Amino acid sequence: MNLEDCLYVSEEVKEAVASHKPVVALESTIISHGMPYPKNVETALNVEKIIRENGAVPATVAVIKGKLTVGISPDEIEYLGKKGTAVAKASRRDLGTLISKKDDGATTVTTTMIGASLAGIKVFATGGVGGVHRGAEVTMDISADLEELSKTPVMVVCAGCKSILDLKLTMEYLETKGVPVIGYGTDELPAFYTRKSGLKVDYRLDTPKEVADAFLAQQTLGIGGGMLVANPIPEEYSMDPDYIESIIEKAVEECNKLGIKGKETTPYLLDKIQKLTGGDSLAANIQLVYNNARLGAKIASELA
Numbered sequence: 505m506n507l508e509d510c511l512y513v514s515e516e517v518k519e520a521v522a523s524h525k526p527v528v529a530l531e532s533t534i535i536s537h538g539m540p541y542p543k544n545v546e547t548a549l550n551v552e553k554i555i556r557e558n559g560a561v562p563a564t565v566a567v568i569k570g571k572l573t574v575g576i577s578p579d580e581i582e583y584l585g586k587k588g589t590a591v592a593k594a595s596r597r598d599l600g601t602l603i604s605k606k607d608d609g610a611t612t613v614t615t616t617m618i619g620a621s622l623a624g625i626k627v628f629a630t631g632g633v634g635g636v637h638r639g640a641e642v643t644m645d646i647s648a649d650l651e652e653l654s655k656t657p658v659m660v661v662c663a664g665c666k667s668i669l670d671l672k673l674t675m676e677y678l679e680t681k682g683v684p685v686i687g688y689g690t691d692e693l694p695a696f697y698t699r700k701s702g703l704k705v706d707y708r709l710d711t712p713k714e715v716a717d718a719f720l721a722q723q724t725l726g727i728g729g730g731m732l733v734a735n736p737i738p739e740e741y742s743m744d745p746d747y748i749e750s751i752i753e754k755a756v757e758e759c760n761k762l763g764i765k766g767k768e769t770t771p772y773l774l775d776k777i778q779k780l781t782g783g784d785s786l787a788a789n790i791q792l793v794y795n796n797a798r799l800g801a802k803i804a805s806e807l808a
């Protein structure tokens with residue numbers, strides 16, 4: 505078996521990477537497991553458009569018919585969005601089996617980083633990353649995303665972490681793993697739906713060039729690992745912190761009551777929050793993803 509039997513990089517992405525054009529990777533779990541159809545497909549296609557408008561090539565990643573594919577087609581985006589949670593959520597441990605069975609999979613932050621890295625892409629934009637869950641001192645539910653950030657040299661542009669997670673423990677874990685957390689234009693870690701969390705980031709950087717330079721220095725040293733760039737949701741789309749906190753608490757309580765565990769936890773919570781807010785959180789979610797796509801394209805342009 506060769507790498508080409510397991511990995512497919514689209515011609516456009518291959519050409520862009522080879523000629524040092526800016527490329528931004530995008531995940532597909534957000535499509536299949538993070539948003540309802542048809543908003544998920546509409547959002548994913550708009551994100552690709554925004555990246556192009558900002559001078560970069562988009563590379564949405566997924567497992568398609570047994571190949572980790574970097575740069576899926578609009579038809580494949582539609583397919584993954586329509587099939588929704590019936591598509592396997594593919595984390596690091598799932599890749600081997602999904603590929604050998606010629607199956608499909610929606611890539612998480614973890615596996616999108618893996619695909620990006622194999623294709624030579626440095627920047628990846630999304631909404632939120634996984635982290636240390638509330639109650640992890642008992643459940644040990646810590647997202648594989650944090651481990652991946654510590655070893656794979658890809659920068660992840662996100663809107664911080666949702667407080668479905670224990671943000672304080674997530675920051676501690678990232679510190680232990682040596683993952684730099686950069687606040688884009690802020691000293692404070694944004695909390696996805698809101699711009700504030702009460703926690704400090706490691707460094708505040710204010711321009712795409714500053715972020716690109718920090719990443720470049722880290723990679724030039726050869727110490728490896730990624731970087732988490734936390735870009736706050738634009739003020740006009742941010743939600744009321746008390747309101748969203750009460751919703752998240754309800755969702756977490758319901759999740760515990762139902763005994764939901766493992767890889768089901770995050771998709772359950774995302775869906776529950778969307779239902780409890782009557783779609784308001786989905787609108788905010790979509791806007792912050794667009795905002796991250798714009799920043800990702802600008803950083804990729806600086807790196808290129």
Ligand code: PSU
Binds near residue numbers: 531534537
């Ligand atoms: N957090 C979000 N939206 C998402 C996810 C997390 O706000 O869509 C998805 C991402 O794909 C992330 C994954 O990599 O969930 C993390 O899942 P887990 O907590 O099971 O590691």
Ligand code: MN
Binds near residue numbers: 769
């Ligand atoms: Mn988990």
